[in-house]
Every structure is written in C-alpha cells, then in structure tokens.
Amino acid sequence: MSENSLNSVGIVAPQTAHFSEPLTLKNGEVLPQFDLVYETYGTLNASKSNAVLICHALSGNHHAAGKYAETDKNAGWWDNLIGPNKALDTNKFFVIGLNNLAGCHGSSGPSSINPESKKPYGASFPIVTVEDWVNSQARLLDYLGIKTLAAVIGGSLGGMQALQWTIAYPDRVKHALVIASAPNLTAQNMAFNEVARQAIITDPEFYEGDYYAHSAVPRRGLRIARMLGHITYLSDDAMGEKFGRKVKDKIKYSFDVEFEMESYLRYQGDKFAGEFDANTYLRMTRALDYYDPALEFGGDLTAALSKVKAQFLVVSFTSDWRFSPDRSREIVKALLDNELTVSYAEVTALHGHDAFLMPDAHYHTILRSYLQKIEIQ
Amino acid sequence: MSENSLNSVGIVAPQTAHFSEPLTLKNGEVLPQFDLVYETYGTLNASKSNAVLICHALSGNHHAAGKYAETDKNAGWWDNLIGPNKALDTNKFFVIGLNNLAGCHGSSGPSSINPESKKPYGASFPIVTVEDWVNSQARLLDYLGIKTLAAVIGGSLGGMQALQWTIAYPDRVKHALVIASAPNLTAQNMAFNEVARQAIITDPEFYEGDYYAHSAVPRRGLRIARMLGHITYLSDDAMGEKFGRKVKDKIKYSFDVEFEMESYLRYQGDKFAGEFDANTYLRMTRALDYYDPALEFGGDLTAALSKVKAQFLVVSFTSDWRFSPDRSREIVKALLDNELTVSYAEVTALHGHDAFLMPDAHYHTILRSYLQKIEIQ
Numbered sequence: 070m071s072e073n074s075l076n077s078v079g080i081v082a083p084q085t086a087h088f089s090e091p092l093t094l095k096n097g098e099v100l101p102q103f104d105l106v107y108e109t110y111g112t113l114n115a116s117k118s119n120a121v122l123i124c125h126a127l128s129g130n131h132h133a134a135g136k137y138a139e140t141d142k143n144a145g146w147w148d149n150l151i152g153p154n155k156a157l158d159t160n161k162f163f164v165i166g167l168n169n170l171a172g173c174h175g176s177s178g179p180s181s182i183n184p185e186s187k188k189p190y191g192a193s194f195p196i197v198t199v200e201d202w203v204n205s206q207a208r209l210l211d212y213l214g215i216k217t218l219a220a221v222i223g224g225s226l227g228g229m230q231a232l233q234w235t236i237a238y239p240d241r242v243k244h245a246l247v248i249a250s251a252p253n254l255t256a257q258n259m260a261f262n263e264v265a266r267q268a269i270i271t272d273p274e275f276y277e278g279d280y281y282a283h284s285a286v287p288r289r290g291l292r293i294a295r296m297l298g299h300i301t302y303l304s305d306d307a308m309g310e311k312f313g314r315k316v317k318d319k320i321k322y323s324f325d326v327e328f329e330m331e332s333y334l335r336y337q338g339d340k341f342a343g344e345f346d347a348n349t350y351l352r353m354t355r356a357l358d359y360y361d362p363a364l365e366f367g368g369d370l371t372a373a374l375s376k377v378k379a380q381f382l383v384v385s386f387t388s389d390w391r392f393s394p395d396r397s398r399e400i401v402k403a404l405l406d407n408e409l410t411v412s413y414a415e416v417t418a419l420h421g422h423d424a425f426l427m428p429d430a431h432y433h434t435i436l437r438s439y440l441q442k443i444e445i446q
Numbered sequence: 447m448s449e450n451s452l453n454s455v456g457i458v459a460p461q462t463a464h465f466s467e468p469l470t471l472k473n474g475e476v477l478p479q480f481d482l483v484y485e486t487y488g489t490l491n492a493s494k495s496n497a498v499l500i501c502h503a504l505s506g507n508h509h510a511a512g513k514y515a516e517t518d519k520n521a522g523w524w525d526n527l528i529g530p531n532k533a534l535d536t537n538k539f540f541v542i543g544l545n546n547l548a549g550c551h552g553s554s555g556p557s558s559i560n561p562e563s564k565k566p567y568g569a570s571f572p573i574v575t576v577e578d579w580v581n582s583q584a585r586l587l588d589y590l591g592i593k594t595l596a597a598v599i600g601g602s603l604g605g606m607q608a609l610q611w612t613i614a615y616p617d618r619v620k621h622a623l624v625i626a627s628a629p630n631l632t633a634q635n636m637a638f639n640e641v642a643r644q645a646i647i648t649d650p651e652f653y654e655g656d657y658y659a660h661s662a663v664p665r666r667g668l669r670i671a672r673m674l675g676h677i678t679y680l681s682d683d684a685m686g687e688k689f690g691r692k693v694k695d696k697i698k699y700s701f702d703v704e705f706e707m708e709s710y711l712r713y714q715g716d717k718f719a720g721e722f723d724a725n726t727y728l729r730m731t732r733a734l735d736y737y738d739p740a741l742e743f744g745g746d747l748t749a750a751l752s753k754v755k756a757q758f759l760v761v762s763f764t765s766d767w768r769f770s771p772d773r774s775r776e777i778v779k780a781l782l783d784n785e786l787t788v789s790y791a792e793v794t795a796l797h798g799h800d801a802f803l804m805p806d807a808h809y810h811t812i813l814r815s816y817l818q819k820i821e822i823q
C-alpha cells in the first residue's frame with residue numbers, strides 16, 4: 070500500500086441536497102428548485118467550525134477526494150491534497166466538495182431533468198454566474214447547519230468563487246485560499262472561451278442546446294474546446310519538455326497523428342467529449358467571462374473588496390500564462406489596500422496553469438503550513 | 447491623394463507561369479505539372495540582379511502591393527512596405543510576389559482543376575513543405591531568367607522560406623530578411639495548428655477533403671481555425687488595449703456576442719471562411735509543422751546552416767508570443783556560429799506576431815536602411 074493510499078479518505082459516496090426555495094440568479098431568472106450533489110471528508114466538529122469548502126474549476130465536480138470503490142482506477146480530482154495528514158488534513162477539517170449549479174455530475178444543470186417538464190432542461194437552463202454559485206453554496210452550508218467556513222479554497226475558476234465568498238458573505242468565511250486565479254478574465258482569456266463556445270455552438274449536433282431531445286451530442290465541438298483548453302493549461306515550456314517535436318512513429322506527410330503532442334490532444338479531447346456535457350461547458354466559460362467584482366466599482370478592485378474580512382492565502386505559478394502571477398498580484402494589492410491579512414506565494418513551477426492540481430512539494434508545503442495555522446474554535 | 451497612394455505601385459495584374467517539368471516533392475510524390483501565379487513591381491534591370499522575392503505566410507498570396515482597380519478598397523497585403531520610395535523601394539528593386547503551391551489564389555492547389563482529371567485536386571493534392579515551395583520558387587526565377595536574388599524576404603512562415611532559400615540555394619541569394627520567424631515550431635505552436643486542423647477535418651462538410659465534389663464548404667471548421675489563429679497573432683496586451691473587457695451593447699447573459707472581442711473574432715472568422723480554402727489551410731499549417739532544417743543534423747541548427755552564404759537581417763517583435771524573439775535569436779546564433787554577416791533587431795512592439803505586417807516607423811526604418819545598403823551590380 071502506497072503512502073498515498075494510507076492517507077486516503079477511503080471510500081466515499083456522494084449525497085444530494087434538494088432545495089425547494091427559489092434561487093434568484095444574477096441574470097434575473099429564478100430557479101424554482103434545485104439539487105446540489107456534494108461529498109464530505111472528515112468529521113464536522115460539535116461547534117461546526119471546522120468546515121472547508123472546495124470550489125471546483127471549469128471541468129471539476131464534487132468528487133474531490135477518495136474513491137467510490139476499491140477498484141476505482143482514479144481518486145477524486147484533488148486527492149493529492151485532501152486526506153488524513155495531507156496538506157488539507159481531514160483529521161482537522163470537515164471538507165465539503167460540491168458540483169456547481171449547471172454542472173453535469175448530479176447537481177441541477179442542462180442535462181438533468183427539469184422536475185416541472187420531466188425533460189432535460191437543455192437550453193432552458195439559466196446562465197449562472199460565480200455569484201450565483203456562491204449563493205447556492207451558502208444554501209448548502211445552511212442545509213448542513215454550518216454558519217461559518219474555516220476556509221474556502223479553490224483554484225482557477227474555483228479561486229474566483231473563493232474570492233466571491235469573502236465579498237458576498239464576509240461574516241461566513243474566516244480564510245480564503247485563492248490559487249492560480251484572477252480578479253477577472255483578460256481579453257485573451259475570453260477569446261479562448263469564445264472560440265471553444267463557437268466550436269460547440271456551430272456543431273450541427275448542438276441543436277441550439279437541445280441535443281438531448283435529438284439523441285445527439287455535439288462531440289466534435291466539445292472535443293475541439295477541450296483540445297484548446299489543454300493548450301492553455303500547460304505552459305509552452307511544459308509542452309516543450311513533455312512533447313517537444315517528438316514524432317509519434319515516422320513522418321507520413323498526412324493529417325493523421327504525426328507528433329506525440331497531437332496524439333495527446335486528441336486523446337484528451339476524445340475522452341472529455343465522451344464524458345462532459347457541452348451545455349455545462351458553455352455555462353462554465355460564461356461564468357468565467359462575466360466574473361468581475363470590480364465592475365460595479367468602476368473597475369476599482371480595492372473598493373470591491375472593502376467589506377471583506379477574511380484572511381487570505383493567494384498562490385500563483387510562474388509558468389501560468391492563463392492566469393499569470395500578475396493577476397494574483399492584483400488581488401493581493403487590493404487586499405493589502407484594505408489592510409487585510411494576506412500571504413502570497415509565487416511558486417516556481419513548470420506546469421503552467423495545471424500546476425494548481427499537481428502535488429508539487431513546495432506548493433503543498435505552503436498550503437499545509439497555512440492550513441495548519443488556522444485555529445478552530 | 448495621400449502620401450501612401452503617391453508611393454503606390456499603382457494598378458497591377460497577376461500573371462501565371464506554367465511548369466510542365468515534374469516537381470519531386472519532399473514526401474516523395476511527383477507533381478507532373480503546376481502553375482504559379484505571381485505579380486511583379488518595379489523593373490528588372492539589364493543584368494537581372496535587382497530581384498527581391500516576397501514569400502508569403504499562412505494566409506497570404508501573390509498580391510503583395512498595389513491594386514487591381516482604382517476602385518479596390520484594399521491594396522496588396524504588404525503595400526505599406528513595397529512601392530516607389532517605400533522601405534522596399536520599387537525604384538531600385540524588381541519585386542516578385544507569388545502564391546505558393548497548394549494555395550487558393552491561382553497557383554496549383556487543392557481547389558484548382560487537376561489538368562489530368564479535369565476535376566479539383568481536392569484531397570489528392572500533395573502535402574507540400576517549405577522546401578518544396580522554395581524549389582518551386584526557384585523554378586519561377588528560372589522562368590523569369592533570374593539567376594540570383596538581391597534579396598528574399600518573408601515574415602512568419604515566409605521567414606522560414608527566406609531561411610530555406612539560403613540553405614537550398616546558397617549561390618542564388620545575396621540577402622535574406624527573416625522577420626518574426628523561427629527555425630521550427632514549438633510544441634505549443636504545433637498544438638494550435640492541430641486544433642485548427644481538427645476543427646476543419648471534423649466538420650461534417652469536409653468530406654475527407656473532397657467537399658468540392660459535394661458542393662459543400664467546411665466553413666464552420668475554417669471559421670474556428672481562423673478565430674483561434676487571430677488569438678495567436680495578437681499579443682495579450684494588444685488584445686487588452688484593443689478590446690479589454692469592453693461590452694458590445696449590454697450584458698444579456700447569453701451565448702451571443704457580449705464582448706467586443708467576440709464580435710471581432712466572429713467577424714474575422716466569418717470573413718476568412720468565406721474567402722479561403724480549407725484544404726489550403728490544412729497544408730499551410732502542415733508546412734509550418736514539418737519545417738525543421740536542423741532535424742537531419744541531429745538538431746544542430748549551426749550545422750544545418752553551414753553552407754549558407756547570404757547576409758541576413760533578422761527581425762523579431764517583443765510582444766510576439768507565437769514566434770518569440772528567443773526563436774529569432776536561435777537563428778542569429780547559428781548564423782554567427784557560421785561567421786556570416788547578420789544584423790538583428792528586436793523591435794519593441796505591442797501588436798504581437800501581427801507586428802510584421804504593420805507600418806511601425808521603427809521597424810520600417812530598419813528594413814529601409816538595410817535594403818538601401820544592398821548594392822546592385
């Protein structure tokens with residue numbers, strides 16, 4: 070048994086919380102009822118003060134740690150971080166992972182059945198925002214009887230949710246860990262999202278989002294979107310080191326796979342297109358696009374964060390060109406302007422944006438030592 | 447009349463050269479006959495020693511300068527550079543622009559009629575390489591009676607051709623101007639090409655490249671490819687300055703155009719998809735992928751350039767993340783290792799890879815002064 074499996078949270082099972090009270094969304098629409106699927110690891114203490122919420126990124130879900138069966142090949146997506154004696158120690162914390170609204174892993178989303186129509190929501194599922202997610206997550210905490218989070222943690226789009234928690238619910242979160250994130254997207258970030266969405270939307274099997282009714286799947290578009298995504302998750306250097314110009318077999322002068330990198334991208338694209346829901350992908354990218362807490366403060370992030378009370382750990386990675394260290398520094402500066410307690414680490418890493426998911430020793434030591442110092446009353 | 451139109455080469459007309467002697471390609475195939483369409487500006491001197499060849503990039507063609515009619519809205523793609531008293535002065539030089547083999551603007555390519563079958567070549571048109579282009583360009587020089595080029599000039603993929611000229615025909619080229627180029631693609635460069643190709647190839651209207659026979663056009667795929675291309679042509683900063691997070695009208699919470707950048711990308715994609723041939727696009731990206739003169743020298747670019755005799759001007763742009771200055775420096779180093787005469791300029795520019803097409807004063811001054819110093823015998 071490896072050290073990792075010794076430190077595993079073990080066999081876990083997802084649970085579903087049903088919410089029958091309507092949720093008003095940022096776009097004005099009202100979701101009359103919704104489900105959130107979630108998992109928990111560790112034990113909630115008597116004072117319910119040791120909860121840590123994990124916010125997932127674009128393609129993540131509630132299954133952050135452990136396995137569903139001993140025979141499962143893969144553990145949850147952040148299993149290298151979460152477990153007994155791991156950096157996010159489940160001996161100390163009660164860790165909650167959930168699938169966000171509009172997801173495709175059990176929470177209400179475009180591919181789930183609308184209880185009113187008894188058909189998949191499809192295109193009718195609202196376009197949700199980071200703010201909506203955080204509001205729905207607050208409902209989940211209410212449901213679990215948790216008033217205050219010891220910490221909220223997320224990478225990338227998950228980091229935006231962690232930041233938004235401190236803005237929307239300043240009294241309900243003690244610490245926010247914002248990793249490989251940004252206070253909004255750049256034009257280039259949004260441009261990549263737009264190309265991905267257009268690949269999906271113009272796929273003839275998209276049927277304006279109601280492909281379920283046509284027994285169709287816009288696999289081609291979703292595959293292209295994912296291939297493109299993978300380019301932005303890896304740094305130029307990491308791609309160079311991993312694949313370089315390595316030829317798969319021998320050059321055939323064809324449009325088939327010639328280089329190893331092509332094989333990797335096609336594999337990732339095919340795999341994702343067989344698993345993920347295109348309508349969810351569209352909504353996740355829009356949530357990224359729209360998030361901009363400074364907007365209603367005339368672009369002044371410091372003003373946007375003026376009511377924040379949480380303490381922060383902000384982490385960025387040197388080779389992350391999707392959400393570069395500069396973007397994390399913008400958050401740090403705005404927090405410091407507000408005289409908040411902030412730790413900031415710029416981790417030297419080769420792996421680009423993906424580094425936030427990797428078990429890099431230096432990175433995990435930073436998270437471990439920050440989380441160890443959090444006092445639970 | 448603007449200064450620019452005063453310095454115009456005026457009304458031009460393309461010409462076609464037919465080659466009936468077979469051309470053996472790098473992949474082993476033989477093209478039994480082919481056409482090259484070209485334009486010339488200025489006058490070839492008596493000793494035929496003042497010719498400058500323009501090599502085009504991915505989506506370029508032979509129409510580098512001037513207009514076809516006074517009423518034409520746009521001039522040739524490098525009109526800001528080429529003309530009487532311009533940086534590439536047609537009072538001094540005889541400038542030749544051509545459309546490369548596999549192009550879609552008149553030279554033999556997938557969309558042109560195969561004289562043997564009387565049908566479009568389609569998928570049967572060979573996958574050509576930078577080396578093949580240079581060999582076909584040498585045929586064009588023979589046809590025009592030109593033994594030696596005063597200079598060969600190109601940006602991006604055009605720069606690779608300029609470099610290849612000096613390797614393949616060391617005695618036929620006096621000066622090479624290699625701009626915003628690289629000695630081969632990085633894994634990331636190739637990854638973007640692969641996503642673009644896959645968007646085209648998986649378009650249901652691609653019909654394995656024989657869409658002409660089906661009266662179809664893989665517009666969706668070509669549109670995605672072009673949108674993606676435009677992200678890589680502009681720097682992150684240029685996109686930020688040009689579009690930032692500017693909203694087109696007001697946020698509608700939809701997948702329609704919300705941000706100005708989205709409008710720009712869709713416009714560029716739609717325009718290109720209505721004009722360009724998808725099979726050509728596939729071949730241009732493959733030519734980029736395959737070019738790697740150091741490969742047969744065990745990756746040693748210095749060895750690959752050991753027979754070069756030309757003098758060089760190498761230019762890169764600080765914000766070019768597609769072909770970064772580092773890649774130009776690799777070329778410069780290998781040339782210097784061979785004790786060749788090299789000038790190198792790293793131009794501070796905001797516009798990313800696209801800068802090579804822009805009339806930046808500093809950049810054009812560098813080209814002008816280099817070209818002025820070229821002695822014509």
